[in-house]
Amino acid sequence: MDIQESILKTIAAAFEQLFNHKVESEDLSLQPTRKEFEGSYTFVLFPYLKITKGSPEQSGEKIGNFLKENHPSVADFNVVKGFLNISLSSAFWIDLLTQLMAEKEPGYFPPRNQKVMVEYSSPNTNKPLHLGHLRNNFLGFSVSNILSAYGYEVIKTNLVNDRGIHICKSMVAYQKLGNNETPEMAGLKGDHLVGKYYVLFDQEYKKQIKELMAEGMTEELAKKEAPWMKEAQESLVKWELGDEETVNLWKKLNNWVYQGFNETYKKMRVSFDQYYYESDTYLLGKDIVTEGLEKKVFFKKENGSVWADLSNQGLDEKLVLRADGTSVYMTQDMGTADLKFKDHGIDKSVYVVGNEQDYHFEVLFKIMQLLERPYANNLYHLSYGMVDLPSGKMKSREGTVVDADDLIQEMVDTARNHTQELGKIEGFSPEEAENLYEMLGLGAIKYFLLKVDPKKRMLFNPQESIEFQGNTGPFIQYTHARIAAILRKADQIGLDYSSNNFEGLEALEAVEKQLVYMLSDYSKKIAMAAEELSPAVIAQYLFDLAKEYNRFYADLPIFSEAKNEVQAFRVSLSDQVAKTINAGMKLLGIDVPQKM
RNA sequence: GGUCCUGUAGCUCAACUGGAUAGAGCAACUGCCUUCUAAGCAGUAGGUUUCAGGUUCGAGUCCUGACAGGAUCACCA
Numbered sequence: 074m075d076i077q078e079s080i081l082k083t084i085a086a087a088f089e090q091l092f093n094h095k096v097e098s099e100d101l102s103l104q105p106t107r108k109e110f111e112g113s114y115t116f117v118l119f120p121y122l123k124i125t126k127g128s129p130e131q132s133g134e135k136i137g138n139f140l141k142e143n144h145p146s147v148a149d150f151n152v153v154k155g156f157l158n159i160s161l162s163s164a165f166w167i168d169l170l171t172q173l174m175a176e177k178e179p180g181y182f183p184p185r186n187q188k189v190m191v192e193y194s195s196p197n198t199n200k201p202l203h204l205g206h207l208r209n210n211f212l213g214f215s216v217s218n219i220l221s222a223y224g225y226e227v228i229k230t231n232l233v234n235d236r237g238i239h240i241c242k243s244m245v246a247y248q249k250l251g252n253n254e255t256p257e258m259a260g261l262k263g264d265h266l267v268g269k270y271y272v273l274f275d276q277e278y279k280k281q282i283k284e285l286m287a288e289g290m291t292e293e294l295a296k297k298e299a300p301w302m303k304e305a306q307e308s309l310v311k312w313e314l315g316d317e318e319t320v321n322l323w324k325k326l327n328n329w330v331y332q333g334f335n336e337t338y339k340k341m342r343v344s345f346d347q348y349y350y351e352s353d354t355y356l357l358g359k360d361i362v363t364e365g366l367e368k369k370v371f372f373k374k375e376n377g378s379v380w381a382d383l384s385n386q387g388l389d390e391k392l393v394l395r396a397d398g399t400s401v402y403m404t405q406d407m408g409t410a411d412l413k414f415k416d417h418g419i420d421k422s423v424y425v426v427g428n429e430q431d432y433h434f435e436v437l438f439k440i441m442q443l444l445e446r447p448y449a450n451n452l453y454h455l456s457y458g459m460v461d462l463p464s465g466k467m468k469s470r471e472g473t474v475v476d477a478d479d480l481i482q483e484m485v486d487t488a489r490n491h492t493q494e495l496g497k498i499e500g501f502s503p504e505e506a507e508n509l510y511e512m513l514g515l516g517a518i519k520y521f522l523l524k525v526d527p528k529k530r531m532l533f534n535p536q537e538s539i540e541f542q543g544n545t546g547p548f549i550q551y552t553h554a555r556i557a558a559i560l561r562k563a564d565q566i567g568l569d570y571s572s573n574n575f576e577g578l579e580a581l582e583a584v585e586k587q588l589v590y591m592l593s594d595y596s597k598k599i600a601m602a603a604e605e606l607s608p609a610v611i612a613q614y615l616f617d618l619a620k621e622y623n624r625f626y627a628d629l630p631i632f633s634e635a636k637n638e639v640q641a642f643r644v645s646l647s648d649q650v651a652k653t654i655n656a657g658m659k660l661l662g663i664d665v666p667q668k669m
Numbered sequence: 670g671g672u673c674c675u676g677u678a679g680c681u682c683a684a685c686u687g688g689a690u691a692g693a694g695c696a697a698c699u700g701c702c703u704u705c706u707a708a709g710c711a712g713u714a715g716g717u718u719u720c721a722g723g724u725u726c727g728a729g730u731c732c733u734g735a736c737a738g739g740a741u742c743a744c745c746a
Contacts, residue, residue: 107689117688119726129726155726156689197746237746351746378744387672395744402746431673432741458674459739495708513708525682529675530739541708543694544682551708559705594685601685613683613693620693627701627710647705669708 076169077103077114080144080159084116087139094124103159105590111151112158113590119155129155163581166589170646171575173592179653180596185224190413191217192230193425194343198330199239200268202337202477204460204533205427208522211662212457213425214343215523215608218660220423223603228417231345232409235327236312236352241305243267244322246274249301256329262336262478263329277301340481342515342662347416349409355400357408361444362394370443381440391436406437407444414448421451423606428456428528455606458530460522475533484539485514491541497669509666513547516663520546523661524612544616546663549654552619553665555626556651562632563644570644578638584625588646591618595653599660608661615657622650 078098085098106112116136118129125132133152140147140159148162173179193213196202202210213229221227247254247270256263278301285295296302311319338344362379365371371379371393379394393403400408413419424434434454441449462475489510492498498506521539525531541547563570595614602610631643658665 104688105685108692109690115689119688122726154689234746239746376744389672389742392744397744399744401744405746427740428674429740430746433746435673456674461739491708497706497708521681529682532681534680540681540695543708545694545708547708548694551706555706555709562705597685609682610685616693617683623709624711626705627707630704632705669706 076146076161076165080114080116080140080147083140083144083147084136086143087136088121088124091135091139092125096124106158110153110156110158111149112160113586114159114161116157116159117155118152118157122155133157161586163579163586166581166586167575167578167642169593170589170642170649173589174645174649179592179649179656180222180599182222182224182596182599184226187225187420188228188417189220189225189421189423190228190230190347190417190419191220191423191425192232192413193217194338194345195232195234195426196334197234197237197239198264198267198327198334199243199271201262201264201333204475204477204480207341207477207480207518208457208460208531209425209427210338210341210343211519211522212455212527212608214341214662215611215660216423216425216455216606218662219599219602219606219608219611222599222656222660225421225603228347228419229345230347230349230413232349232351232354234351236323236355238305238309239271240323240326241308241312242274242278242301243271243326244308244319245301245304246270246277247326248322249277256332262333263331264333264337265476265478267326267330267333274301274305337477337481340478340515349412351405354409354412355405357412358400358404358406359394359398359408361407361411362404365393365440365444368444370440381436381443383436383439386439388436388439391440393440402433403437403440406433407440410437410441410446410448410452414446419448421453422448423453423455425455425457428458428530430454431456453606455527457527460531460533463532463534480518481515484518485510487539488514488517488541488547492669501668509669512664512666513541513550513669516546516550516658516665517541518546519661519663520549520612523608524616526609527607546658547669549615549619549658550663550665551669552622553651553654553658554667554669556622556647556654557667559631559644559647560651563640566632568637568640568644570641570648575638575642575645577636578642581642582629584621584628585643585646588618588621588625588650591621592649592653595657598657602660611657611660615654615661618650618657619654622647 080103081098081101084101085096088094088096103114103116106115118132122129122132125135127135130152133155137150137152137157137159141150146161146165147159149160151158191213194206194210196206217227217229250273251270254266256266259266261269278299281299281301282292282295285298286292290298308319312323362371365381366373366379371381373379376396377398378392378396381391381393383389383391391403392401393407395401410422413422426434431454438449438452441452492510492513501509517539524544539545598610598614602608629643631640634640634643655665
């Protein structure tokens, strides 16, 4: 049984025996003791003063004494104001560490035989990935890892938005200005080449609008009448009709983009188990419209358009099918929701999509509920805030974006310079060194984007490059490397620390107890991160753990200790911290080095 | 304007879901490398938690109302 539960059971017994009052131990709760006080767990007395019919101090004394006498692991207690602080015996902590070491991996959860799909990335294929996509991809990948660690079977999905007016814009500009340029000729990655034409389209388009407005056209009309826009529209129609030339061009550009994306995904070290392409799925969902009409969830307006009336749900009316019978975003998403379920029999579905689509998903989930889909109550929108630049919002069309490839490269370069400055690559082969730079650069940027609560928008200042000190990925990686050095030394001198034999070990230091406590907390953090879909929980935890370990590292020597069992315990403790850091960082998608 | 999200140190973020004297990192200043890696550790300074009410033993956290920033309210995706 969990130590908290067992303490609470004893407290419940105390209430019964001391105050003749029955309470369920589930209704009681403990909290971690604040740093400045002695103890590990705190029981707050205020709510129970009516039962104990005494002052907080008296009540605390009574319960504390009862605990000390009746709970084998409670060594001591103190009462400050209305707070009963409980100290546990060293034997308890030693035993707890032994248990943690015996787990097959830190924070292990058994499989729960449920499938969850995590859809993330889902890029448009008309431009390269940028900083905002990095946040999306790292979040999606990390949440997938976290859910998987929590016992779910996870299917990582990328729904590629490969068709639509945006890609037609790149196509038109390429036809006009491209001269059959290829990525090789341009010396650009495929996605960057296509993105170049997307920007060129926008420049020319704006010029055309200006010209038309100069001729006296209103802005609204000019936007519609600009020749290139008309051509883009036409090319979309041709694409839908399957026009060979259009489709071939579309395929050519998209393939370039996919090659570029794959390279970037590889660099980001994210992956997918399932790809869906919107060109395959955009016609789905029309059957559901028919079904919805039959079930009277939808209604038809006079012009033939179909709507969902959610006004009694606190929402608006929402279009689900155009008057001309063509589908909209919502139609497709209803269709793909069913498709995902059909393909994989999923129990749960997570959409990693920016918060500008909050309303869309609220409506979608509501509709699926009204349509009585079995999975409808297990749909989650992991809504994350935009990444802003000091200059404001990023706009691909205007080229004011932080490019994903550039940023990653920049971080790796920074890591290289920084490491070389510190003179830390002695004994590294060139490959190992390069490996380390990537690990650190990528670790820095991933941690930077994941440590913040997903739903908050965040500011990224390219001028102040991402840090390597303090609350950063490299700080945690460094802590791991430090421990790795200790473990190497222990092996070297032949210290047996895996035997769990701490016989003779007496009092532990406060930092040691605190570390064991934090290690035992890891599984709760996984649970919390999984339930809240928030990698930030893990990131914050790892920082706190690393911080605490470094305190231990600075305060307590290991190999100069006279007693063998003290050495063994401290190395074991270090080992377990390293394993936990490694496991937690893996959840964030960050690798940790043995040396740095 | 309606709806939703956010507002905590100069800056970037925490605060275990209502508990103690609101904590970290960066930036500034001061110490600590002859002992397991100083990408570290210890310390100083920095706060009316946007504001005003309310709920209660107790509020950064809950409720109401302001204020500020953002998103969204398309037969776009």
